[in-house]
Amino acid sequence: MNGNTDTGRTMLAAKIVAPRQVEIAEVALPQPGPLEVRVRVTGCGVCGSNLALWRGRPWFHYPSEPGAPGHEGWGRIDALGAGVEDVRPGERVAYLSERAYAEYDIARADSLVRLPSGTEIFPGEALGCAMNIFRRCDIQPRQTVALVGVGFVGALLVQLAVRRGAGVIAISRRPFALQFARRWGAVETIALGDRPSAIARVMERTHGLGCDRVIEAAGEQEALDLAGELVAVRGRLVIAGYHQDSRQVNMQLWNWRGIDVINAHERDPRRYVAGMQAAADRVSKRELDPEPLYTHGFSLEQIAGAFAALDERPDGFLKAWVEPSQREKASVPG
Ligand SMILES: [Zn+2]
The missing domain is CATH 3.90.180.10 (Medium-chain alcohol dehydrogenases, catalytic domain)
Incomplete structure (x- = not known):
């Protein structure tokens, strides 16, 4: 050939x-x-x-x-x-x-x-993307992790964070996505849409502290706004959504809480391939189950x-x- x-x-x-x-x-x-x-x-x-x-x-x-x-x-x-x-x-x-x-x-x-x-x-690039985002979240057991947006990558991150031993709060506009998140072990699910009530629910759940890790995985201004509000002092905000348009952020809030902000999309092809390999390994070991997605x-x-x-x-x-x-x-x- x-x-x-x-x-x-x-x-x-x-x-x-x-x-x-x-x-x-x-x-x-x-x-x-x-x-x-x-x-x-x-x-x-x-x-x-x-x-x-x-x-x-x-x-x-x-x-x-x-x-x-x-x-x-x-x-x-x-x-x-x-x-x-x-x-x-x-x-x-x-x-x-x-x-x-x-x-x-x-x-x-x-x-x-x-x-x-x-x-x-096996959409390798997407699965690798989720693995690379997960790595940059640096989630530790018993941390509280909020996921804002439960699409394909968000759903994979719910699985990965639960497996790591985190308490996962899933936030999505779509009820069926929240059902998925529950099935994979999310401790709380919240409808995205009413920002004050979502913030109140998360703060209640975290004794007013907010979350150690917040992953924005929707790629929308609204999700970004909510995600910023949910991060604990010195917590980490991980931006996993794909933002093609310019955005506004509440710098005053980010600054006050001293949060780490990570833009988690990789651009180096070698990183991508490493993420794809990590995903293939997890799927082989049945530690990641993308099939239902x-x-x-x-x-x-x-x-x-x-x-x-x-x-x-x-x-x-x-x-x-x-x-x-x-x-x-x-x-x-x-
Ligand atoms: Zn992609």
Whole structure:
């Protein structure tokens, strides 16, 4: 499977051509360069961070590159570029890229993480993101942790914090997400919306002290405002939400309480890969259970539906993904 035999072959890839408009285009099959592999994409998670591009912002250019902004891809290695030695075609991997809404994608060999056995769905970048956020939270047993926003990453963080031995307070607008949080061991769940009453509940629960750790995982001004109010003196506010727009913060409050503020998104690819590997290890050991969170699957052709689900968050929605190689399932076992 080298480049020569592929000349002239094409594949299907999604392209966002304008806000809320996506097309499936036939484009050239990409070729792996040195130290790269080509992956036949089994699936790609649909990330909350895609929403700004989908809805439209003045600073984006359309159309997007074919396959963009899919960055939570996984699949089977299909071809190796020069100098790649540690992996074989056919292996199932998650990887880092920006163009995974396509039948095939190119990944650097040093971004590959082998999928845990028995795992069908593995949006590596998103799972790695949760692990990296968790690490930067530095949660200790018996600490009180508030999670503001229980989407996919927030739900994973509930599981991780409970497992670490923290008392978790989950705050979400969506009742079903709070039910999930309860099931995973949250000691308290609070509806997001009425800020004074949410603050009162948390303060009552923490004897007026607030929380040692507060994780904002909604990416909204309202969530950020509430999160800041819930942090104890010398506590830690971890910003896990994806904020594409500028925000205002209550600096006076942050300053007065002397809180640590962490922006927990990693930008170094090596950190991402380390987080993805940590997630794969936890899933293998059954210490992390993302399966119930994969709620909305779509074919590549249905990708507009995936973005719409992300946008509208129907009841029960936590995570969407697309499956570009759905057709492969019938022919390839395991
Ligand atoms: Zn993502």
